[in-house]
Amino acid sequence: MSAPSLSVADICWSTPDGRRVLSGLSLDFTQERAGLVGRNGVGKSTLLRLLAGTLAPDRGRVVRFGTVSTMRQLVRIEPTETIAGLMGIAPGLDLLRRAETGRASLDELAEADWTLAARAAEALAQVRLGLPPETPLIALSGGQRTRAALAGAVFAAPDFLLLDEPTNDLDRDGRRAVAELLAGWRAGAIVVSHDRELLDTMDAIVELTSLGATRHGGNWSAYRARKETELATAEQHLALAERRAGEVKRRAQAAVERQQRRDAAGRRKGARGDMPRILIGARRDKAENSGGDNARLAERQGSAAERSLREARSRVERLEPLVVTIAPSGLSPAQRVLVADGLTYGHVHGSAMLREFSLTVTGPERIALRGPNGAGKSTLLALLAGRLKPWSGSARVLVPFAWFDQGMSMLDPEASVAANFARLNPGMGGNACRAALARFGFRGDDADRLTGDLSGGQMLRAGLACVLGGTRAPQLLILDEPTNHLDLEGIAAVEAGLAGYDGALLVASHDEAFLHALRITRPLAIG
Structure with a gap:
């Protein structure tokens, strides 16, 4: 029997509108822990779906030896869905409950898995989620849902774990739990992530770019050190190739001009009658032969220089x-921005998550909500934004504001990025719209892509572009985990943009480096 492995051979995949995402990609994965990195939209999540079999390539082959388990992405949650349902064990647990109360038939008793509850508890303990499987998902924070989804993937004990951004929404304890789980994982794991600490637990890093895929042995730190050296070397080779190509062209042009001057001088001398006719013919033949030889030599040198230049350019990704x-x-500075008074709310009747919470924001304050998963940070932001109705108390925002929830609900997934921008910025013309979107990385045809087809990081950029790309920014920004799904370059760009923003900020984030870059003026502990 073959050892567990996953591979793709010469696969291609395009979006329904024909945009090529992966082209001629070949990769092999053995039972190792591999971090899959690359810019937003390059095809990392697509590759995971191809490996899992939930997506079929347009061309090429996907070969699987062994079992695969994926971490489910929780975009929309049904009110009745539980942790057990997410883990795929709800029917089995229901059978055990009926067996314990004497309501199961003999045939059902024969099928009962009496170890199910214990194995489920073990999987939840691995991700440090101390909740019963019957807990409704709607009652969980984003970080707790992420842990539950990870527990569901681990519970299957697969040969390969396929994880897409497993530390998104997680607090320090949750991130540490994921890192420890993977550090002790003895089967295969392919992890899409921008979490540098998590990537440092990997055995290998696979970088996906527009040029293809490159495997690097070792963890993230080793990869970055080699990558910087390789990129510097490639840039040097490219600069050298460009100089050589330019020199070859200049030498060829100079040779042509010298030959033209000699030929002109010979024609002038022949025209004066100073040279026998037979010698004139011989010189003309020699000039023609010499010119042809020079032209062929220049062509060979030019072709060699262009070939070297193309090879050098192929090793450097231009973005x-x-x-x-x-x-x-x-x-x-004196404008009252937000007033919340005595907010009380909970997802489960009779169990309040927030009690008598009050807050006043004045002027361009920069407030960071801090607290563990489940403390109520996202719930509080939704209450302040008016998306949830409190059990008691009130919240009023007194200035124009924008709420960036984790699902970018302000965007219509069935409309293009440009159409969303036009809807949210009705006073801007088409050219101004395109120019604004280009500043956020949506150039040309990218602005016409359906929002629902974007990756998580591209979706966030689209939301930022549509709300912040207009001629007047909202005076309050409410941001819930804004760095989720963003690549490192994207995070740096958002940090720089928000650092120069002159309005008020209310941010929930577990990314300490991001909060430091925003120059937070008031940390606010929740829970």
């Missing part, structure tokens, strides 16, 4: 930098 620029909001 347009992302620049997030935000228009002034005009918020006055």
Whole structure:
């Protein structure tokens, strides 16, 4: 029997609108822990879906030896869905409950898995989620749902774990639990992540770019050190190849011009009658032969130089930098921005998550909500934004504001990025719309892509572009885990844009480096 492995051979995949995402990609994975890295939209999540078999390639082969388990992405949650349902064990647990109360038939008793509850508890303990499987998902925070989804993937005990951003939404304890789980994982794991600490637990890093895929042995730190050296070397080779190509062209042009001057001088001398006719003919033949030889030599040298230049360019990925620029909001330092008084709320009747919470924001304050998963940070932001109704108390936002929830609910997934921008910025013309979107990385046809087809990081960029790309920025931004799904370049660009923003910020994030870059003026502990 073959050892567990996953491979793709010459696979191609395009979006329904014909945009090529993966082209001629070949990769092999053995039972190792491999981190899959690359810019947003390059095809990392697509590759995971191809490996899992939930997506079919347009061309090429996917070969699987062994079992595969994926971590489910929780975009929309049904009110009745539980942790057990997410783990795929709800029917089995229900059978055990009926067996314990004497309501199961003999045939059902024969099928009962009496170890199920214990194995489920063990999987939940691995991700440090101390909740019963019957807990409704709607009652969980984003981080707790992430842990539950990870427990569901681990519970299957597969030969390969396929994990897409497993530390998104997680607090420090949750991130540590994921890192420890993978550090002790003895089967295969392919992990899409921008979490540098998690990537440092990997055995190998596979980088996906527009040029293809490259495997690097070792963890993230080793990869970055080699990558910087390789990139510097490739840039040097490219600069050298460009100089050589230019020199060859200049030498060839100079040779042509010298030959032209000699030929012109010979023609002038022959025209004066100073040279026998037979000698004139011989010189003309020699000039023509010499010119032809020079032309062929110049062509060979030029072709060699262009070939070297193409090879050098093929090793360097050229990308347009992302620049997030935000228009002034005009918020006055004395302007009352938000007032919350006595907010009380919970997802489960009779169990309040927030009690008597009050907050006043004045002027361009920068407030960071801090607290563990389940403390109520996302719930509080939704209450302040008016998306949830409190059990008691009130919340009022007194200035124009924008709420960036984790699902980017302000965007219509059935409309293009450009159409979403036009809807949210009705006063801007088509050219201004395109220019604004280009600043956020949506250039040309990318602006016409359906929002629902975007990756998580691209979706966030689209939300930022549509809300912050106008001529007047909202005076309050409410941000819930804004760095989720963003690549490292994207995070740096958002940090720079928000650092120059003149309005008020209310941010929930577990990314300490991001919060430091925003120059938070008031940390606020929740829970």
